[in-house]
Amino acid sequence: TETSPLLKVRALNAWYGEGHALQGIDLDVRAGETVTLLGRNGVGKTTALRTIMGIIRSRTGSIEFDGRDMMRVPLHRTAHAGIGYVPEERGIFATLTVYENLNLTPVVARGGMSLDEIYTLFPNLKERRNSAGTKLSGGEQQMLAIARILRTGARLLLLDEPTEGLAPVIVQRIGEVLVTLKQRGMTILLVEQNFRFASKVADRFYVVDHGQVIDHFAVEQLPDRMSMLNEALGV
Numbered sequence: 001t002e003t004s005p006l007l008k009v010r011a012l013n014a015w016y017g018e019g020h021a022l023q024g025i026d027l028d029v030r031a032g033e034t035v036t037l038l039g040r041n042g043v044g045k046t047t048a049l050r051t052i053m054g055i056i057r058s059r060t061g062s063i064e065f066d067g068r069d070m071m072r073v074p075l076h077r078t079a080h081a082g083i084g085y086v087p088e089e090r091g092i093f094a095t096l097t098v099y100e101n102l103n104l105t106p107v108v109a110r111g112g113m114s115l116d117e118i119y120t121l122f123p124n125l126k127e128r129r130n131s132a133g134t135k136l137s138g139g140e141q142q143m144l145a146i147a148r149i150l151r152t153g154a155r156l157l158l159l160d161e162p163t164e165g166l167a168p169v170i171v172q173r174i175g176e177v178l179v180t181l182k183q184r185g186m187t188i189l190l191v192e193q194n195f196r197f198a199s200k201v202a203d204r205f206y207v208v209d210h211g212q213v214i215d216h217f218a219v220e221q222l223p224d225r226m227s228m229l230n231e232a233l234g235v
């Protein structure tokens with residue numbers, strides 16, 4: 001239905017061996033929303049994305065995407081269901097060109113962006129289309145990583161720290177790309193340490209600590225939360 005979220009996560013637990021990394025996370029991402037997970041290093045943000053994607057199989061709880069029970073969907077079908085994951089390490093093919101990276105990506109769900117659409121959204125990737133991944137700047141690699149996933153037809157993007165290690169002007173450019181994607185109706189779940197960047201693109205926030213959600217709020221409530229965030233995140 002229209003009111004139920006596109007992604008609904010309830011009581012999600014995940015383990016690395018004995019390590020109980022996620023301890024009962026609840027979160028919703030409505031269609032068209034950008035939601036950001038905030039939290040210090042090592043609290044479980046990356047684990048949350050990897051568990052939703054189905055990479056971590058040692059998990060309990062429920063993950064519903066577009067009404068579908070994702071706990072029953074094997075990893076190799078997650079992308080087909082319409083979820084795309086851009087890991088922190090980006091996962092592009094370093095020895096292949098931009099063009100090859102964009103064309104090796106299978107279109108697994110309906111609505112995958114055409115090469116023309118990608119080049120319109122990322123003009124610099126068009127300019128660099130014959131360059132190998134290794135020759136790209138960090139910002140270009142990040143854009144290629146996002147572009148590859150947009151080729152698949154994902155309707156929900158899981159982005160892990162897309163601004164990490166990038167110069168402010170590139171961070172701003174990535175922010176513009178995310179805003180454009182939002183305008184096109186994309187739904188985004190973002191892990192981000194760059195609080196200023198997150199506050200420009202996100203509609204809502206969840207604060208994660210020790211594998212649990214300790215707070216959640218809308219961007220409008222941000223001013224009221226600043227002292228709590230200062231304490232929880234040191235921002």
Ligand code: ATP
Nearest residue numbers: 016017019021039040041042043044045046047048
């Ligand atoms: P960061 O931003 O540093 O990645 P995070 O909030 O994303 O932090 P996670 O990477 O999800 O945190 O890590 C959560 C916990 O799980 C940490 O205690 C971490 O040490 C542990 N962990 C992460 N990956 C593994 C792994 N492959 N094997 C064992 N423990 C892990």
